[in-house]
Amino acid sequence: MIIEGRNAVREALQSGTTIDKILVAKGVSDGSVGMLIERAKAARIRVNFVDKAVLDRESVTKHHQGIMAYTTEFVYSTLEDILAAKRGDSRLILILDEIEDPHNFGSIVRVAECMGADGIVIGQRRQVPVNETVIKTSAGATQHMRIAKVGNVNDAIRALKDEFVNVLALDMDGTPMGEARLDGDLALVVGNEGNGVKVLTRKLCDGAVSIPMYGQVASLNASVATGIALYEVRRQRK
DSSP states (O other), X not given: OEXXXXXHHHHHXXXXXXXXXXXXXXXXXXXXXXXXXXXXXXXXXXXXXXXXXXXXXXXXXXXXXXXXXXXXXXXXBOHHHHHTOOOSSSOEEEEEXXXXXXXXXXXXXXXXXXXXXXXXXEESSSOOOSOHHXXXXXXXXXXXXXXXXXXXXXXXXXXXXXXXXXXXXXXXXEEEGGGSOOOSSEEEEEXXXXXXXXXXXXXXXXXXXEOOOOSSOOXXXXXXXXXXXXXXXXXXXX
């Protein structure tokens, strides 16, 4: 797997991700890139200086910023790992129901890490995996976030409920978030960009919450909605 961009490579180095080699474009080895080179050399990671055309050719995102790292494939966590990794007094978990846009997924990972979520659960079908674009968009947050890929999201919801985690769908017809109780162990289900949370998945949830909107456009991007929802959870838990 290729990790591209200065922030993503920095986070990979800091988190101890296994890196086989780093490519740096000739002529950009000063400033922040220079510090990354020094850190890589200290960790005995091979650094190759190549023409920018090489990075352009190898780049998946086309935004490599003059540096990219070749790593092992992303290692997914398990649902049990997430349940055991409570970062605060109460669990906060995200469940993604068929998020298909890697930019949305990467942005969700980034905001989830910033808001202190314990982990993210994704399904295997119709869900973009953790790939180069997701890593780049997350600004390296994938290195710090537990992400579990499960065979069936609905089974994961059932398992969380068995562990007394309150599961709420983020849905336009739900209770306004400011009026809902968001304390205790909580999992938020974020639906597909176009279709929202699936009907059966919605029925399995303990309830639904919504984000009040006041403009003429009555919808939000999935990652933006996730950020607002997680902020409200944190606001209530102060």
